[in-house]
Each structure stands twice: as structure tokens, then as C-alpha cells.
Amino acid sequence: MPHKLRKIRKTRGSRTQGYGRIGQHRDAGSKGNRKVGRHKHLWSKVVTYEPDYFGNHGFTSPQSLHKKENVINLQKLTEIAETDTINLTTLGYTKLLGTGKIFRSLTVTVSTCSKSAEEKIAKAGGKVITVSQENGE
Numbered sequence: 001m002p003h004k005l006r007k008i009r010k011t012r013g014s015r016t017q018g019y020g021r022i023g024q025h026r027d028a029g030s031k032g033n034r035k036v037g038r039h040k041h042l043w044s045k046v047v048t049y050e051p052d053y054f055g056n057h058g059f060t061s062p063q064s065l066h067k068k069e070n071v072i073n074l075q076k077l078t079e080i081a082e083t084d085t086i087n088l089t090t091l092g093y094t095k096l097l098g099t100g101k102i103f104r105s106l107t108v109t110v111s112t113c114s115k116s117a118e119e120k121i122a123k124a125g126g127k128v129i130t131v132s133q134e135n136g137e
Contacts, residue, residue, distance in 0.1 A: 069094045078102055086107070095113065109131070
């Protein structure tokens, strides 16, 4: 729309710019996503009908903001292993933990591994290849 055809150009100089003498552009204003008076005269409505209207509540621990690791235990590993070699990084796992027992020798590739899981796999005759070992570090 051209600038000269906008409504406000016609109404400049008048006292209320076309919004009347009582309401005068009140309530939600020009910002459609916010609602005026929620902390003042509309407080009883918020408490009654929209108790969760205002933001987040409580404390967020900084530890919970860290990246979550996708872990798998030895018990689950024996169930999903079809061959003697298994690459857990391609399956989306980042860490191998040692809960459970393993009876067959497996070669497992994973980002990180707990000591107990590594010991149990070695005892069964297999080995664990971490991603850092694979890259030659």
C-alpha cells in the first residue's frame, strides 16, 4: 500500500486518530500476541482460567542442560548383536555400560565405554574399539 493512502495520514491532526474518545486503541494494542492487564486488572481471570499463563517455574539445574548420552548396557548389547562385530556409533549409541553378562566374543565400536563393560567383553574373548582408538590417537 502506498504511503499516502494509509489511514493514519488522513487522521493526523485529529485528537484521537479515529480510535474514538473512550477506548483510544486500548486492550491488546498493536501487538497481537500479548494481552494487557494480566498483572493488574485481569489478574483474577489469569488465576482462575489460565494458571500456567506466565512462563516457566522453578529451578533448572545446570547439569540438566548438558548433552545427554545415549547409553546401552551389555545385557541389551547381546540381544541386538547379530554378528561378531557391532558398531554402536552407527546405531546412535554414545556409551557402553557394564550392566549384565556377556557370553560370546564381540568386537564393539563405540565412542566411550565403562571399565566394567570393557573388562567383561575382554573376559568373554572380545574387544572394544573406541572412536579415539579408531582415529589413531
